[in-house]
Amino acid sequence: MKKSKYLLLLALTLVLSAFLAACGGGNSAQNNGGQGETPPAGEGEPTGPQVLNVVDSAEIPTMDSVQGTDAVAFNVMNNVFEGLYRLGENDEVVEGVAKSHEVSEDGLTYTFTLREDSVWSNGEPVTANDFVFAWQRAVDPNSGSEYGPYMMNGKIKNATQVSAGELPLEELGVKAVDDYTLEVTLEQPVAYFESLMTFPTFFPQNQKFLEEQGDKYALEADTLIYNGPFTLDSWEHEVGWTMKKNADYWDAETVKLDEINVKVVKEVSTGVNLYTAQQIDISPGLTSDFVTQYKEDPDLISYLEPTIFWFKFNQTKNEALANVNIRKAISMGFNKQDMADYVLNNGSIPANYSVPVEFVQHPETGEDFREKNGDINAFDAEKAKEHWEKGLEELGTEAVTIEILGGDTETAKTMQEYLQNQLQENLPGLTIKLKEVPFAQRLDLDAAMDYDMQLAGWGPDYLDAISFSNLWITDGGNNKMGYSNEEYDKLLNDVMTTYANDPVKRFEAMQEAERILLEEDAAIAPIYQRGTTRLWKPYVQNVYRHNFGPDFSYKWAYISGK
Amino acid sequence: MTKYLLQRILYMFITLFLIASFTFFLMKMMPGSPFTMQDKLSEAQKAILNAKYGLDDPMPVQYLKYLGSLVQGDLGISFQYDNRSVTSLIMQRIGPSAQLGFQAMFFGTIIGIFLGVIAALRQNTWVDYGSTIMAVLGKSIPSFVFAGLLQYWIGVKLGWFPVAFWSGWEFTVLPTIALAMFPIAISARFMRTEMIEVLGSDYITLARAKGASNYDIAVKHALRNALIPVVTVLGPLAVSLMTGTLVIEKIFSIPGLGEQFVRSITTNDYPVIMGTTLFFAALFIVIVLVVDILYGIIDPRIRLAGGKK
Numbered sequence: 001m002k003k004s005k006y007l008l009l010l011a012l013t014l015v016l017s018a019f020l021a022a023c024g025g026g027n028s029a030q031n032n033g034g035q036g037e038t039p040p041a042g043e044g045e046p047t048g049p050q051v052l053n054v055v056d057s058a059e060i061p062t063m064d065s066v067q068g069t070d071a072v073a074f075n076v077m078n079n080v081f082e083g084l085y086r087l088g089e090n091d092e093v094v095e096g097v098a099k100s101h102e103v104s105e106d107g108l109t110y111t112f113t114l115r116e117d118s119v120w121s122n123g124e125p126v127t128a129n130d131f132v133f134a135w136q137r138a139v140d141p142n143s144g145s146e147y148g149p150y151m152m153n154g155k156i157k158n159a160t161q162v163s164a165g166e167l168p169l170e171e172l173g174v175k176a177v178d179d180y181t182l183e184v185t186l187e188q189p190v191a192y193f194e195s196l197m198t199f200p201t202f203f204p205q206n207q208k209f210l211e212e213q214g215d216k217y218a219l220e221a222d223t224l225i226y227n228g229p230f231t232l233d234s235w236e237h238e239v240g241w242t243m244k245k246n247a248d249y250w251d252a253e254t255v256k257l258d259e260i261n262v263k264v265v266k267e268v269s270t271g272v273n274l275y276t277a278q279q280i281d282i283s284p285g286l287t288s289d290f291v292t293q294y295k296e297d298p299d300l301i302s303y304l305e306p307t308i309f310w311f312k313f314n315q316t317k318n319e320a321l322a323n324v325n326i327r328k329a330i331s332m333g334f335n336k337q338d339m340a341d342y343v344l345n346n347g348s349i350p351a352n353y354s355v356p357v358e359f360v361q362h363p364e365t366g367e368d369f370r371e372k373n374g375d376i377n378a379f380d381a382e383k384a385k386e387h388w389e390k391g392l393e394e395l396g397t398e399a400v401t402i403e404i405l406g407g408d409t410e411t412a413k414t415m416q417e418y419l420q421n422q423l424q425e426n427l428p429g430l431t432i433k434l435k436e437v438p439f440a441q442r443l444d445l446d447a448a449m450d451y452d453m454q455l456a457g458w459g460p461d462y463l464d465a466i467s468f469s470n471l472w473i474t475d476g477g478n479n480k481m482g483y484s485n486e487e488y489d490k491l492l493n494d495v496m497t498t499y500a501n502d503p504v505k506r507f508e509a510m511q512e513a514e515r516i517l518l519e520e521d522a523a524i525a526p527i528y529q530r531g532t533t534r535l536w537k538p539y540v541q542n543v544y545r546h547n548f549g550p551d552f553s554y555k556w557a558y559i560s561g562k
Numbered sequence: 563m564t565k566y567l568l569q570r571i572l573y574m575f576i577t578l579f580l581i582a583s584f585t586f587f588l589m590k591m592m593p594g595s596p597f598t599m600q601d602k603l604s605e606a607q608k609a610i611l612n613a614k615y616g617l618d619d620p621m622p623v624q625y626l627k628y629l630g631s632l633v634q635g636d637l638g639i640s641f642q643y644d645n646r647s648v649t650s651l652i653m654q655r656i657g658p659s660a661q662l663g664f665q666a667m668f669f670g671t672i673i674g675i676f677l678g679v680i681a682a683l684r685q686n687t688w689v690d691y692g693s694t695i696m697a698v699l700g701k702s703i704p705s706f707v708f709a710g711l712l713q714y715w716i717g718v719k720l721g722w723f724p725v726a727f728w729s730g731w732e733f734t735v736l737p738t739i740a741l742a743m744f745p746i747a748i749s750a751r752f753m754r755t756e757m758i759e760v761l762g763s764d765y766i767t768l769a770r771a772k773g774a775s776n777y778d779i780a781v782k783h784a785l786r787n788a789l790i791p792v793v794t795v796l797g798p799l800a801v802s803l804m805t806g807t808l809v810i811e812k813i814f815s816i817p818g819l820g821e822q823f824v825r826s827i828t829t830n831d832y833p834v835i836m837g838t839t840l841f842f843a844a845l846f847i848v849i850v851l852v853v854d855i856l857y858g859i860i861d862p863r864i865r866l867a868g869g870k871k
Contacts, residue, residue, distance in 0.1 A: 059643070059817075061642060061643050061644060062643065062644035062645070064644055064645075067644045069598045069599050070598060141610045141614070142614070144611055144614050144615070146597055146598065146599045146602075146603060146607070146611070147599065149603075149604070149607050150599065150602050150603065150607070153604070163607065163610075164606050164610070165610070215645060217645075218644070218645070219645060219646065236817075237654055237817065238654070238655065238817030238822075239727070239728060239729070239815075239817050240727075263727060263815065264815060264817070265726065265815050266812045266815065266821070267812050267813050267815075269710060269713075269813070270713065270725070270726050270812075270813055270814070270815055273713050273714060273717060273718050273725045273726070274725050274726060276718050277717065277718045277721070277725050279725065437593075438593075438594075438828065439594075439828070440592070440593055440594020440595070440600075440828070440829075440830055441593035441594060443594060443600050443601050444593040444594055445593075446601070447600075447601075477602075477604060478601065478602075
């Protein structure tokens, strides 16, 4: 008995020392440099082998642009295919297959002039018909595309009816006037239509090639053709893929990288080890512990994403949450700064708004969407308590129990426990219960409105504040919390109709809508805007990062001074 | 023997049918849908997709359709990976999982048995204590901790073997070591206990009295008998190792089946869930049969089917 105790003690000591040794080792990467904030942009000339080594978080689910739904697929598609336009630096819309376009006065008809030197990698030219074919496939109910109807319904003429099988494909508002002229008719003016054209769902597809390949289309690198800056040279499923410079690309002169090797890495720690071992040039997004470990490293960069997480208050299930003072109390009743700094610690910032910072700018003055409304319902324990007491009085009770529906990942659980503690501490009489479920179940409970309060998030699919604003219109597909405000609905309706061709009024109407949503109604309680922190070799230049759609563009990237 | 085998194979099919049925209904009870963007889809769009994939059929109809395809050897098409057949997904991923599992099992068992035998022969000496420490560490520390330490110290710091990925023999070294720690511990502990018991039995005393050497006693007389319980433990262990261990595959970025299986559950990819479950079940059943046959080979006194009366 005694012997086994000693053995256990010895074993424990060995394990502990091994752990401590490993943890200590990580600090060797520290040096005296400062922390970079954004990826390096345009410093120096291309030097040495133009090969970039990066990682992605999963296997590519599909390379059929009509079927793509996730970041991994969109990222590859964006670099090997090209739509009418593409995203450049700072999400600026730049030329793609289209050289130019004209918009009719009513904003309903777009006529795109395509370049004649854009070719598929099998030598065939990219024509207007390739766009018509792909777009029709995207809304064809038989194709099973999820993003097609989501992106086109209500925007492209007749898309809703075509995707419901009520009208034939030919009735979709897209027409090839000739090989190099594409005419698109909209249901109503869409202010962000050009940026929408950079999205992979709107990319062209070569009908003849696709039909030749049949069921095998897009399953392997050689059952695809490309028209982008790079081609998919090899694709080893679940392992990785290699993109090579496309010599036939119309703007091949701009493309500096010869090769991009992408490997699938699902563990952040593995990505960090590969980065330290000089095998990759950009690490995956770091988790909190790695940010702390590498905080002094000059390779560390942080940037904000336009993704916001918030509490949705279901006003139909729990009587307390139908009370505006209770909602305001909860909105102001937790310390968001500490949450971002200590719980998340990944470059995220507190959010006191529903439309993210550094996302869209005023069409005339260029000032950020946030300038006008600033912070709404920021953390204030005193004010929160005042609203809370008023709310309890209105409800005629002294105690309230609320259930928070949230995720079941480690980070989500930590976050939810923190929020539970904060709210219970700052709002006396409040009992918070946590319900932590897998993502699919959360979506089901949301759809059935079977929750009190829910921790949910949203990232935009296109560059416009309406991506966030229209979530909360009465009976909207994403509302699912019983929120309804006539004034809010009217403003959003004006944004989509009356002001559709008046960018300034449109923008300001959405700012006013946000004020109503948060200041008057506290319909949701924003928590944080997500940030990402990575290790990024300083010799990797001009990899453009995007706020929506695909994450990265490599068209302009190069290696300098490796 | 032939009758026994045929009977076992019949039972195998019945077991697989029961597993398929049970899994099918359990799977359908999971919340959510296989459509990745379900929060962005309209009700009409969801209905169209459900109809396209036959998910709007009543449950018994879906079940019968599934069994119909299964009988024809068709495991279906993945929802998660557009247009890819479940069979091709399993075939692509089983290679690395099986190789890694086999290597870990092979080296783990050999080293474990060796350590166990030495420990039993040198009971209560430093060799015994050393072997016990190895076994305690191997059993109590999860393989992902070994994986992390090996990756950092041997991969990054010393640069002896690749940090991750799967494209050659050298890539298999670190994950194999990490995964082999558990079989080493298990087989060492079992082997030591069994060997000590066997070494204390009458026939060993008789062999000693007859002047058999220590080597003969250990290898010819004791080892074979001590192996039987070890084989019992190693059967299920082999299945779990060969079908991939999620964590090791993730840490070393190995394109294996374990990770695929877990991912299919979280994404509600019904055909892949069913396909991988059946594949795992079939493998398990076959290995159990192999273990039973192995008993007979190791100890001819164990008869598989009745024997002569």
